[in-house]
Amino acid sequence: FHEAIGDTLALSVSTPAHLHAIQLLPTLEEDRQATINYLMDMALQKIAFLPFGYLIDQWRWSVFAGDTSPEDYNKKWWDLRCKYQGISPPVARSSKDFDPGAKYHVPGQYALYQILCQQRASVPAAGYKGTLHNCDFYRSHEAGERLSNMLRLGSSKPWPVALEQMTGTRQMDAGPMMEYFQPLLDWLTRTERWTKYWLDRRMPTATTGGSQPLATSL
Secondary structure (H helix, E strand, O other): OHHHHHHHHHHHHOOHHHHHHOOOOOOOOOOHHHHHHHHHHHHHHHHHHHHHHHHHHHHHHHHHOOOOOHHHHHHHHHHHHHHHHOOOOOOOOOOOOOHHHOOOOOOOOHHHHHHHHOOOOOOOOOOOOOOHHHOOOOOOHHHHHHHHHHHOOOOOOOHHHHHHHHHOOOOOOOHHHHHHOHHHHHHHHHHHOOOOEEEOOOOOOOOOOOOOOOEEEO
């Protein structure tokens, strides 16, 4: 949760509108191609991580529950990576290897970002009306106060309580993330109709290693 707070601020300061406001971007082009390029870059940073974040907890809980023995730790890891990410180890792996030791974090900043956007003094009482990926709450005292009030809790309360104070609910909601990337999703849906491909199920196993493309374009 602490990383989601930092990433929330990063979402705001990386928008083209903010970069233009602080004169790091000479012109602000709000055309369709610029929007798709920006959202594609953000999706490669954020969305591509989600299957990895999901399989990490799948692996951890299989270990905690005793369903995976120590000698199968690495095999279970690559079985999950093959299943959810469609990738295999580049070389053969064994029980002597421990690839789950990779660094990771779990992003959850979009719900916080949406709330802070709605706190901007320049927006109507009903909240921010523009596209979420263009929102910049730079110099918004209202957004800063909302965030500061949550951060004052520190470690005195569990993180779901802090989340509830900010968003009104303890449940993580993927809705704001879907809203943020909706223009890109629409573009990908249209583009998919132009591209045909078939899945190649002949993937190396977690122990054999090697590379094999999952999909081939026609």
